[in-house]
Amino acid sequence: MPVALMRVDDRLIHGQITCAWLSFVNASKIYVVGDQLANDPITAIGIKYSKISGIDSYLFTVKDALENLRKFESDKIMVIVKDPETALSLVESGIKIDWLDVGQIGYKDGRKQVAQTVSVNEEEAKTFIKIKKAGVDVIYRQLPDHSPSDFIETLKNHFGNLEV
Amino acid sequence: MATIFQAFLCGLLAYVSRWEMENPQTAFSSNTMLGFLTGMVFGDPRTGLVVGGTMDLLYLGLVEIGGATPPRPHIATIITSSIVTELGQPPAVAVALSFPIAILAAQLINAAFILNTGYMHYIDSLIAKGKFKTAEFVHLTGGLTTEFMFQGIAAFLGVWLGSGPVAAIYNAVPSAFWGSLITAAQLVICVGLAALLRTIWKTEVIAFYLIGFGLAAFLHLPMVSIALLMGAVALYIFTTRKIEAPAAPERAEEKPKERRLTSSEFFKIFVRSLFLQNTFSSERMQASGYWYSIFPVLKKYYSGEELVENSKAHLEFYNTNPVTSQPILGMNIAMVEEGVATPELQKNLKAGLMGPLAGVGDAIWWFTLSTIITVLGASMALQGNYVAPFFIWGCGIAFILGAKYVLLRYGYTYGLSLLRTAEVTGGIERYIDLFTILGASVIGAVTGTWIGLYTPIEFTQAGVAIFKLQTALDYIMPQLLSLIGTLSAVYLLRKGVSLFKLMIAFMLGGIILGYFGLLAAVPF
Secondary structure: OOOOEEEEEOOOOHHHHHHHHHHHOOOEEEEOOOOHHHHHHHHHHHHHHHHOOEEEEEEEEEHHHHHHHHOOOOOOOOEEOOOHHHHHHHHHHHOOOOOOEEEEEEOOOOOOOEEEEEEEHHHHHHHHHHHHHOOHHHHHHHHOOOEEEEEEHHHHHHHHOOOO | OOOOHHHHHHHHHHHHHHHHHHHHOOOOOOHHHHHHHHHOOOOOOOHHHHHHHHHHHHOOOOOOOEEEOOOOOOHHHHHHHEEEEEEEEOOOOHHHHHHHHHHHHHHHHHHHHHHHHHHHHHHHHHHHHOOOOHHHHHHHHHHOOOOOHHHHHHHHHHHHHHHHHHHHHHHHHHHHHHHHHHHHHHHHHHHHHHHHHHHHOOOOHHHHHHHHHHHHHOOOOOOHHHHHHHHHHHHHHHHHHOOOOHHHHOOOOOOOOOOOOOOHHHHHHHHHOOOOOOEOOOOOOOOHHHHHHHHHHHHHHHHHHHHHHHHHHOOOOOOOOOOOOOHHHHHHHHHHHHHOOOHHHHHHHHHHHHHHHHHHHHHHHHHHHHHHHHHHHHHHHHHOOOHHHHHHHHHHHHHHHHHHHHHHHHHHHHHOOOHHHHHOOOOOOOHHHHHHHHHHHHHHHHHOOOOOOOOOOOOEEOOOOEHHHHHHHHHHOOOHHHHHHHHHHHHHHHHOOOOHHHHHHHHHHHHHHOOOOEEOOOOO
């Protein structure tokens, strides 16, 4: 499968991606995936601004992303999604990954801070658990240099046992 | 033992320098500067300068990105400079001591970020009630009572109480151990250089790394001349490289609009924007700083409930590179001024641009530009040149503070039309390439200049050396072991070994190999 790393990060492509993850997973393309995101003009422009030489970045809807991921089997692609729902729909559509990297979800009303850089609400927490149930380890890891920690455990500590 | 007054001065230095590092970011707080100033306090600026320069090289690869705090060496520089100058020990002692202090410093910073979340919530409630003056006050004082204060106290205690225990340890440990620390320090620098190389790793970059290395190792050119030469090469490549021709018609729209802020109002916003990270919280990072920067503009155009609503829009999570935050702020001001801003649109602008611009900003300003400046300054410091800290500071004012001003102006002048030009110019990747080439060459030059690993292994017959291994290695290439040390660190990092673990491993390896006389290093 061409996915070198799938990461949940609501800042999309930023310093931790360009200066750490890309070279670590040896990816040559970035797919930023999200249905709402793909229709947002400012995000599209931001991604054009962030063009790094040697790396092609694309902004896709889930449907387009799936199509391209299937077409370019031999590429090494880093997939960035803004929210767990998009990650879940990619996983459910048959994109194979061993683990999902949870990097950054910013705080807003209704969310609870559960890790240094991650805040989620109950709905999002449930989605992460569904991803885990689909056979994907959900790991909190900001940078390659950080030691990975089980994000599902973290969620249990904050939300108790959630029924999904 | 340090007097309480000396310790106080050092604590104050730690306090002010951490504030400076988070806010105006003029590169005043280089380890070279901190070592130099601490040395002044203890009457030996030269030793302080050497300790500072060593620390700048040692921690070169540990860059703060995206709100993740790696071990921070600054209070370690202050504490170890004080101890080393006071006790007259070799600067290598500072190396071993610095690691635990740097880890502690990072933990104190993270703890402060969590406490700052409390301030952030307080600011929320103040703004909801329309108490803007108090909210500004909380943003301006929050970090002073947490983040910067913790660093100040830690440095004060370390300087005041540290020398006694360190002297006792120093005398108890055999001197061969301290000698091997120089080897260890240089191996750690290999890892730091490798960490920087890893972030820009690709084939062209390796070529420039090797050129920089060769100019230093074979031709013994000084660092500044290598930087100058390679800067010229980078500039040539930068200006001659073809870029896809922009579509002409779109460019016509890109005329600066009449702007309404007076220059003193604009300057006020600029000064405020330098306090972006004063109360950096782990929950919403730069949110309060951004609100503080833009508030005078909001106040000029909105009042009452509308002012509260527009202020609240800026209390959401925000984090980007402080340099590339400036064009976002500039565009945002222009948008408010033109009357097209809604709270939703402002949120979208920030959320859409903060990540991508941080990616570019971190790559240019922190990983390459700062690295180049620091390396050149640290090289001067290790030669005992008192200009070194001021060179770094001056470059910081010109290239970091200067860029903050220019980019704010740029964003404000062109406003949202910048969003269209992005499609035309195809982003800023050319600039990244320019700095990457220069950065890779300078990293190569450091490998060839400041890392001096060699092996003392020799075979003797009747007390006369008949074969020196290093002589044989020198026939292949000077500085071969330094190159191998750095490239093997790159290999291990790319294999997925964590940076800090690798630093510790190389340090222990250096101590062991050094102690048994298998590997040694030329002192700085």
